[in-house]
Amino acid sequence: MTRFVALSRPLAAAARVQVTRSALATRAAIQIRHYSADHHEESFEDFTARFVKFFDNVDDLFELQRGLNNAFGYDLVPAPSVIEAALKAARRVNDYPTAVRIFEGLKVKTGSDAIYKQYLDELAPLRAQLGVDTKEELGF
Structure with a gap:
């Protein structure tokens, strides 16, 4: 035509x-334009380092929640060091509900009560230091 x-x-x-x-x-x-042509594989250690660095530099609630959405959006459970950095960031921006929600997201991502318990045990000293309870400890 x-x-x-x-x-x-x-x-x-x-x-x-x-x-x-x-x-x-x-x-x-x-x-x-082919933007998707240059993807590379990111190792778990690189993923962990990237999100620990991100959460160490968070200074407002929006950035914290955006980072949590990104970290929990991957098909893996973030390392305890990532959760630790996220909890410290929640404390830094003074948002207790987000700190509690971090544990809710962690429970969903682990999919197993045994693995979730291991995370809680490893993060117990930090939880005590920051005064963060889980949803179950709050009675919900």
Whole structure:
């Protein structure tokens, strides 16, 4: 199919440019960018270091919650050091409910009461220091 495109008003009557579908398709194909072509595999240690660094630099609630959404969005359970950094960030921005929600998210991500208990045992000194209880300890 052929499409006619006018160049300008004075030239519209005198000259028209034929543009075929293949020419339009070629022009559109040139502008396609492949952003997903440069993905690399991130090791668990790199993941942990990246999120510990992120939570160490958090200074407001929005950034904390955004980081938690990102950390819990992966198909893995964050390391205890990531949870520790997130709890310290929640304390730094003075948001107790988010600290409690960190443990709720951790319980869902672990999917096992035994693994969740191991996390609670490892984080017990920090929980005592920060005064953070779990949802179960609060009676919910």
